[in-house]
Amino acid sequence: MFYLGISAYYHDASVALLDADGNLIDFKKEEWLSRVKGDKSFPRQGLLELIKNHNLSEKNLISVTFYEKPVRAWITVLKHSVKYNPIKNDLTRNYFKNAWRSSMRFHLDLSKYLNVKKIPILYAEHHLSHTLSTLYYYNEFPCVSVVVDGYGDKYCTSIHHVKSHKEIINVWSSEYPNSLGLFYSAITDFLGFAVNEGEYKMMGLASFGEPKYYDVLSKSIKFENNKLEIDTQYYDYVRRTDRSYSDLLTKELGVKPRRPDLPFEVGTDDFKTYANIAASAQKLLEDLLFAIFKYAHELTGEKNFLFSGGVAMNSSAVRKAANLDFIEKLNLPPSPGDSGAAIGAAYYGFINKSDKSLPKNNLNKNIFPGIIKSNEEFYDLVFDKIAGDNNSIEKTAEVISEDQIIATCFSNIETGPRALGHRSLICNAHKAELIKVLSTDIKKRNIFRPTAPAVLKKDAENYFHLEKKLINCYTHMGATATPKDNVLQDIKGVVHVDNTSRVQICEEDSLLGKLLMSLNKYKIQVIANTSFNISSDPMVYDKEDAFLAIERMGIKYLLTETGLYKRKWDFLD
Numbered sequence: 001m002f003y004l005g006i007s008a009y010y011h012d013a014s015v016a017l018l019d020a021d022g023n024l025i026d027f028k029k030e031e032w033l034s035r036v037k038g039d040k041s042f043p044r045q046g047l048l049e050l051i052k053n054h055n056l057s058e059k060n061l062i063s064v065t066f067y068e069k070p071v072r073a074w075i076t077v078l079k080h081s082v083k084y085n086p087i088k089n090d091l092t093r094n095y096f097k098n099a100w101r102s103s104m105r106f107h108l109d110l111s112k113y114l115n116v117k118k119i120p121i122l123y124a125e126h127h128l129s130h131t132l133s134t135l136y137y138y139n140e141f142p143c144v145s146v147v148v149d150g151y152g153d154k155y156c157t158s159i160h161h162v163k164s165h166k167e168i169i170n171v172w173s174s175e176y177p178n179s180l181g182l183f184y185s186a187i188t189d190f191l192g193f194a195v196n197e198g199e200y201k202m203m204g205l206a207s208f209g210e211p212k213y214y215d216v217l218s219k220s221i222k223f224e225n226n227k228l229e230i231d232t233q234y235y236d237y238v239r240r241t242d243r244s245y246s247d248l249l250t251k252e253l254g255v256k257p258r259r260p261d262l263p264f265e266v267g268t269d270d271f272k273t274y275a276n277i278a279a280s281a282q283k284l285l286e287d288l289l290f291a292i293f294k295y296a297h298e299l300t301g302e303k304n305f306l307f308s309g310g311v312a313m314n315s316s317a318v319r320k321a322a323n324l325d326f327i328e329k330l331n332l333p334p335s336p337g338d339s340g341a342a343i344g345a346a347y348y349g350f351i352n353k354s355d356k357s358l359p360k361n362n363l364n365k366n367i368f369p370g371i372i373k374s375n376e377e378f379y380d381l382v383f384d385k386i387a388g389d390n391n392s393i394e395k396t397a398e399v400i401s402e403d404q405i406i407a408t409c410f411s412n413i414e415t416g417p418r419a420l421g422h423r424s425l426i427c428n429a430h431k432a433e434l435i436k437v438l439s440t441d442i443k444k445r446n447i448f449r450p451t452a453p454a455v456l457k458k459d460a461e462n463y464f465h466l467e468k469k470l471i472n473c474y475t476h477m478g479a480t481a482t483p484k485d486n487v488l489q490d491i492k493g494v495v496h497v498d499n500t501s502r503v504q505i506c507e508e509d510s511l512l513g514k515l516l517m518s519l520n521k522y523k524i525q526v527i528a529n530t531s532f533n534i535s536s537d538p539m540v541y542d543k544e545d546a547f548l549a550i551e552r553m554g555i556k557y558l559l560t561e562t563g564l565y566k567r568k569w570d571f572l573d
Helices: 029-035 042-052 070-084 090-110 128-135 182-189 199-206 216-220 245-252 271-302 315-321 337-351 376-382 391-401 431-444 457-463 513-521 543-553
Strands: 002-005 014-019 024-029 061-066 121-123 143-152 157-166 165-173 219-225 227-230 305-309 329-331 383-388 406-408 426-428 451-456 505-506 526-531 556-562 563-567
Touching: 002 042, 002 271, 002 337, 014 042, 014 337, 024 029, 024 042, 024 337, 029 042, 042 329, 061 337, 061 426, 070 090, 070 143, 090 121, 121 245, 121 337, 128 143, 128 157, 128 305, 128 337, 143 271, 143 337, 143 376, 157 182, 157 271, 165 513, 182 199, 182 227, 182 245, 182 271, 199 271, 199 315, 216 219, 216 271, 219 271, 219 406, 219 457, 271 315, 383 391, 391 426, 391 513, 391 556, 391 563, 406 543, 451 457, 451 513, 457 505, 513 526, 543 556
Parallel strands: 002 061, 061 121, 143 305, 305 329, 406 556, 451 505
Antiparallel strands: 002 014, 014 024, 143 157, 157 165, 219 227, 383 563, 406 426, 426 526, 451 526, 556 563
């Protein structure tokens, strides 16, 4: 018997499946299968994979839960569209259409694959789905959950007092359009990066600048008298579909929006200006976020914090939150955004339909749930196996020690958006020039985006200043850390310009942990780890994707659960 959770229609559609005991046994992001970055459509291919892999039907599904209340979501934005625009406005017309369809859309899409008449269909509040996605991994009570994103249902920020898995109380919220997430996305748009995709680029860019535009931006959004308010004169997401910022914001900044099609080189005057805008937005986001955290503590008295929603992907802000004296513990899920909310939705069904409870610290055993089945016959045609599964780790370590870049397509795929080893590109982190090749030449990433270090748990404190409050976050790169002075030059390739690293701490029994153990004899204790994809592409899903990707990247070696492989030919030579 199973519980199914679904996220769809806004961005990063996904499906999650729990068994009768609450174990996360499968998870699919639609973009992995469709190869459309950030795919927001109903997760048809992901659902079909789950149906095939687990023989799902109305007979063994206890519930199907959608991650928000769609009617309320569309009516919320429709109301504000009408408020700010004439009826003929494209945005307003679009929301009229969606509001009319929303009550039936999910049922119709789901009914193509399952008999919805015989399955209980549940709808969870969007921010409750986020809260539950975090609580699923950190099942400890009591605690307070802070959710910050663009918007969901009608909320943009919420505080939940979690007393048990069945007693979760919404004690405060901020409603659309007063959104910290949409503010950050609007500045992302102004800087020429894609909304819902480029926010992490802006975070990386911010480290190169100074908050010289802070005063200008702070006029547009405030947290005063325990209320978050945005001045919509500065932002056009309430008026238009083609941009999020307004002419007034452009005027106040005194800077033209960056054209994404023009060159963007570190050190130029334009780069410095836009980096300063990014730094200003980052500092303002942090100041407002920490004020909300403080209010959450005042409302509930809790010091154990859960943090989720798209803004929880801001690892720089998470690191700084560790300095807040009223927080004793801060936990994030591996996938804080909308894709992870499908896990929270499935958990909502479990809570409502089962008397069982989950074990504490549910993280490690549920971080690689995405079951993959690949065409091994195809795979054998294009690769030579140079090491079997019994000695592949040792051979891979040897190849890495020879300054080679290794791709992994190993067993199940990681839940979150960050590569945790099973879909990774890996090299020696003690070779800065090699990391530069990996990041800019192979990945085609912006030079201002850092590459993450991975290190064994036993070695982590030798290299980084770690915050005990964030110790769980380091498992899945949820927060940055500061390298120690004595190792800074040794690992400078994985240290950002702001002297931080988005570190991943690995257990010895994980794939990267085993690899690091084998690398010890080569005196390599830190490896560089980035996602296995070319910039703007979804993460590699199966071995067929892996083959196509390494041909495009010019990588020769691929590590899988069945061994270490080398390409039989090289189209680039």
